[in-house]
Each structure stands twice: as C-alpha cells, then as structure tokens.
Amino acid sequence: MTDKKTPHSLPLSEAISIAAQAIGEVMSGRSLTEVLDQLEPHERPIVQSLSFDALRKWVRSHELIKQFVPKSPPPEVDHLLSVAIALFLNENADGKGYAAHTIVDQAVSACANYDKTMYAKGLVNAVLRKVGLIVQPPEGEARFPPDPIPMFVPPWWRANLKRNYSKAWQSILFSQAKRAPLILRVNQKQYSREQYQALLNEVGIASSPIEEVAGVKLGSALLLSNPVPVSELPGFYSGAVSVQDAGAQLAATLLNPGEGNRVLDACAAPGGKTAHILELADCEMVALELDGERLGKIGGNLDRLRLHSDRVRVIRGDASKASWWDGRLFDKILLDAPCSASGIVARHPDIPFLRREADIKSLQQKQRGILEQAWKMLKPDGLMLYVTCSVFPEEGEEQASWFAGEHSNAVRLGAPGQILPTDVSDGFYYALFKKNGP
Numbered sequence: 406m407t408d409k410k411t412p413h414s415l416p417l418s419e420a421i422s423i424a425a426q427a428i429g430e431v432m433s434g435r436s437l438t439e440v441l442d443q444l445e446p447h448e449r450p451i452v453q454s455l456s457f458d459a460l461r462k463w464v465r466s467h468e469l470i471k472q473f474v475p476k477s478p479p480p481e482v483d484h485l486l487s488v489a490i491a492l493f494l495n496e497n498a499d500g501k502g503y504a505a506h507t508i509v510d511q512a513v514s515a516c517a518n519y520d521k522t523m524y525a526k527g528l529v530n531a532v533l534r535k536v537g538l539i540v541q542p543p544e545g546e547a548r549f550p551p552d553p554i555p556m557f558v559p560p561w562w563r564a565n566l567k568r569n570y571s572k573a574w575q576s577i578l579f580s581q582a583k584r585a586p587l588i589l590r591v592n593q594k595q596y597s598r599e600q601y602q603a604l605l606n607e608v609g610i611a612s613s614p615i616e617e618v619a620g621v622k623l624g625s626a627l628l629l630s631n632p633v634p635v636s637e638l639p640g641f642y643s644g645a646v647s648v649q650d651a652g653a654q655l656a657a658t659l660l661n662p663g664e665g666n667r668v669l670d671a672c673a674a675p676g677g678k679t680a681h682i683l684e685l686a687d688c689e690m691v692a693l694e695l696d697g698e699r700l701g702k703i704g705g706n707l708d709r710l711r712l713h714s715d716r717v718r719v720i721r722g723d724a725s726k727a728s729w730w731d732g733r734l735f736d737k738i739l740l741d742a743p744c745s746a747s748g749i750v751a752r753h754p755d756i757p758f759l760r761r762e763a764d765i766k767s768l769q770q771k772q773r774g775i776l777e778q779a780w781k782m783l784k785p786d787g788l789m790l791y792v793t794c795s796v797f798p799e800e801g802e803e804q805a806s807w808f809a810g811e812h813s814n815a816v817r818l819g820a821p822g823q824i825l826p827t828d829v830s831d832g833f834y835y836a837l838f839k840k841n842g843p
C-alpha cells in the first residue's frame with residue numbers, strides 16, 4: 406500500500422492536530438464552517454476533509470475508542486483519536502488512503518502539537534496500533550464488518566427519523582455519512598450544459614448530466630466524477646458555473662420565473678437560488694436576508710456570475726415583517742426558510758452535533774411567521790414556493806398543510822414534497838402554492 410499522493414502543503418500531523426481542535430470547537434457549539442473559515446487557505450482543504458470524515462465516522466470510531474480505552478480519554482485526546490481512526494475507516498471503505506504506519510506515526514507526532522495532547526503519545530500509539538489491526542487486517546484475514554450506521558445523530562433526531570420513516574431511516578443516515586459529490590450548476594446565461602461539459606472535457610474533468618431529481622427535469626446540473634478545487638473549473642471566476650447540490654436546483658426550476666417577473670427571494674443568503682433564478686430569466690429581483698454578514702455573500706455571488714443589474718436589489722430585512730417592503734406585490738416568491746438543515750448533513754456533518762430538540766419548535770414558529778408575511782406580499786394568481794433543506798416533517802409537510810388550512814385562497818400545485826437524500830441530492834422539502842384571488 407502506498408501513501409496518498411494528494412498534494413497538500415500541510416504535514417499530515419499538523420492537519421490532524423488542527424482538525425482535532427476544530428472538532429473540539431464543534432463540540433462546544435461552533436459551526437465547522439465558521440471554524441474552517443478562519444484557517445489559512447492552504448490549511449483548509451485537508452483540515453476540512455479530516456474533520457468532516459471524523460464527524461461522519463463518529464459512531465464507529467467511538468465504539469473503537471471505548472473498546473481500547475475503558476476510561477474515557479479527555480476530550481482533546483478523544484478528538485485526535487477520532488480524526489486518526491476515521492483515516493483508517495476510510496481506508497477500509499474505499500481501499501485508498503494512508504498506510505497504517507503513516508497514520509499511527511503522524512497521529513503520535515500530532516500529539517506534540519498541542520499542550521493538551523502532548524502527554525498522550527503512548528496512549529494514542531497503543532490505541533491506533535490495535536485499531537489498525539482490526540480495521541486493516543493482514544492480507545487474507547477478514548475485514549471488520551462496516552459499522553451499521555456510521556453517522557452520529559442525537560437520540561431525539563434518530564427517534565424522529567424512525568417515527569417518520571420506519572423503512573428508510575437507516576438508508577437516510579447511510580447516505581448522509583457518505584462524502585457528498587461535487588455538483589455544478591451551469592450558468593445558462595453563459596453556456597448550455599453541453600457546451601460547459603465539453604469545456605470540462607478539454608481540461609480532463611469528467612462529468613455527467615443529472616437529468617432530473619424527484620421527477621423534476623434539471624437543465625443545468627452536472628455531476629463531476631471526481632471533485633476538483635473550483636479554481637480548476639473553466640471560467641469559474643467569470644461566472645460560468647456554480648457549485649450547487651442537484652436537489653437545490655429544483656427551486657428555481659419549480660418557481661419557473663418569467664422575463665420581467667417581480668420576484669422576492671425572502672431568505673436569500675448566500676444567494677445560490679437567487680442567482681439560479683436570474684440565470685433563467687431577467688427578473689426584477691428583491692433578495693432579502695436578515696443576517697448582515699451572510700447578506701454580503703449574495704452580492705459576491707451575483708458579481709462573480711455577472712448577474713447584477715439595476716433590477717436586482719439586495720436588502721437586509723426580516724421576512725416575517727413588512728418594514729423593508731415598498732408595498733408593491735410580487736409575481737413569485739421563493740421562501741427558502743431557515744430550518745434545522747437536517748437534509749444537508751452529508752455536506753455539513755457538524756449539524757447533528759449542533760442542533761437541539763427545542764430548535765425544531767422555534768424554527769417552526771419562524772417558518773410560519775415568514776409564510777404568513779410573504780403571502781400578504783404576493784399578487785393574486787402569484788406563486789409561492791416553500792422550501793426547506795430538512796427531512797423532518799415538522800418543517801415540511803406539517804407546515805405546508807398548516808398553511809393551506811389557514812388560507813382558503815392558497816391552492817397547492819404539483820411539487821415534489823419531501824425529497825430524501827440520495828447520491829446526487831441532499832434532503833429537501835418543496836411545496837408550491839398559487840394565490841387564488843386577493
């Protein structure tokens with residue numbers, strides 16, 4: 406077995422140490438995205454990969470830690486072990502990766518990088534050698550069976566999935582424990598999907614079109630056979646293409662914007678769906694966002710994609726209130742509501758560690774407040790698309806049924822409803838309403 410050839414400028418031992426500390430931050434309630442954003446550019450890819458994998462393999466790595474360290478180690482040592490064990494488990498899963506001796510050596514060196522793990526070199530060495538024997542057995546011996554459900558979720562989360570998806574709950578967690586593929590959305594203002602695929606071919610990047618998700622045809626989605634940094638994508642910095650999950654590409658497609666439509670994107674940051682709408686039609690767009698920091702990302706995305714115009718306004722405001730509104734009704738409203746994000750765990754494996762059960766009730770209240778206010782801003786015969794990236798029915802079908810029950814002028818049109826995560830799509834919920842009369 407050879408060591409991984411992926412070029413990176415950070416020694417593995419340093420990356421292990423930083424990833425372990427990043428996991429410590431998640432355990433104390435910080436989002437991993439926020440932690441990773443603070444790293445140097447050369448540190449980020451490898452630390453992200455290590456910390457994501459450690460969170461995805463959490464259940465199995467902790468079974469092993471328990472097996473070999475009967476008295477729980479201090480958190481800093483536990484996190485370092487979980488990062489290193491995930492490296493073994495990935496080797497087990499895909500047959501590629503670091504040699505066992507490299508993982509052990511680098512993890513032991515990583516102990517020296519942080520005063521809280523410095524003393525634990527002997528323990529880490531002993532545990533990882535034993536783990537190596539179980540996970541990477543000598544030639545000819547049976548491999549340890551894969552963990553039945555590698556993805557950690559808290560008990561209330563698991564109970565929710567079991568209650569609502571008695572047959573599918575395990576496969577949901579399995580698909581969320583896999584590394585998410587890189588999916589692109591071709592900017593149709595610049596290239597057709599076929600044209601862009603040809604450009605990718607020219608630079609040796611293999612891709613295939615994703616024709617549909619949940620029965621909805623997609624015109625711009627491309628699945629890369631192997632992920633590459635965005636800097637290697639032709640025309641990325643001049644807006645040829647964006648990274649966006651295929652399930653998320655349903656939003657603009659279902660809203661079906663027409664030329665000149667007045668459109669509200671009520672919860673817009675970082676602007677992925679705002680941009681997709683503008684790629685499909687020259688609309689008069691209001692992109693609204695409550696969070697000032699996230700608001701800036703919308704402008705950045707529209708700049709890169711060359712979608713700014715005097716018909717596009719990016720506004721900071723609360724979609725559950727009317728204080729920001731000029732009183733002019735909208736033809737179409739996209740309501741991509743704040744939610745648990747339980748559908749996008751494959752791309753954000755820290756989410757199950759951060760959510761609390763009580764969050765669901767308070768998110769439901771927020772979603773209802775925004776639904777109520779947005780409906781008042783919609784023209785008669787206008788369309789409103791309600792979206793969440795959640796697999797919990799409390800944020801999906803329950804909300805759509807409640808809304809339809811409250812509004813006799815809300816007609817439900819065809820939309821996929823709950824989409825469970827698959828190999829090319831995260832989990833989403835989509836409901837489409839038409840306003841029948843004022």
Ligand SMILES: C[S@@+](CC[C@H](N)C(=O)[O-])C[C@H]1O[C@@H](n2cnc3c(N)ncnc32)[C@H](O)[C@@H]1O
Nearest residue numbers: 672673674675676677678695696723724741743
């Ligand atoms: C699911 S994200 C939107 C993702 C975005 N549509 C995209 O595709 O890039 C939900 C967004 O709603 C924002 N938000 C939360 N409460 C809001 C409110 N009351 N009014 C407006 N935006 C809100 C959050 O800050 C977050 O950026």
